[in-house]
Amino acid sequence: MHELSIAQNIIEIVHQSVPADELPDVRAVKLRIGAFAGVVPESLEFCFSALVAETALSNARIQVEHIPFIIQCNTCRQSFSNEHGFVICPNCGGVDTKILSGTELQVDEIELDDVHAEAP
DSSP states (O other): OTHHHHHHHHHHHHHHHSOGGGGGGEEEEEEEEETTSSOOHHHHHHHHHHHHTTSTTTTOEEEEEEEOOEEEETTTOOEEEOSSOOOSOTTTOOOOEEEEESOOEEEEEEEEOOTTSOOO
C-alpha cells in the first residue's frame, strides 16, 4: 500500500506551501491522477484522512481529477484514449507512439478558506 507514503508526501507539500498559521484553513488539496499512475484514489483519500486527523490539517480533504490514458501515434499523428494502457495505435497499428497523459500524480492546487480575508 504505497498510497500511505504518497499521502505523507502530499502532506509535506502542503506544509512547504502553506504558512503554519494557515494550515487549519486548508480545505482541499486538488490532485491530478492519471489512469495509469498506479494509485488507487480511494486508498489515497483514506490514508490522507487518517494522517491528518487531529492535526492542523484535519479539515482538509483530497479532491481528485482523473486524467485519462492518451497516446499519440508518431506515424499517423492521431491521438487516442484507451482504458487498457495499450500503446499500439488502433488507427494504423503503429508502435511508434508516445504517451500524452495518464501517468500523472500531481498536487495541482491547495484551496484555503477565506477566513482571513477582510470584508469590503
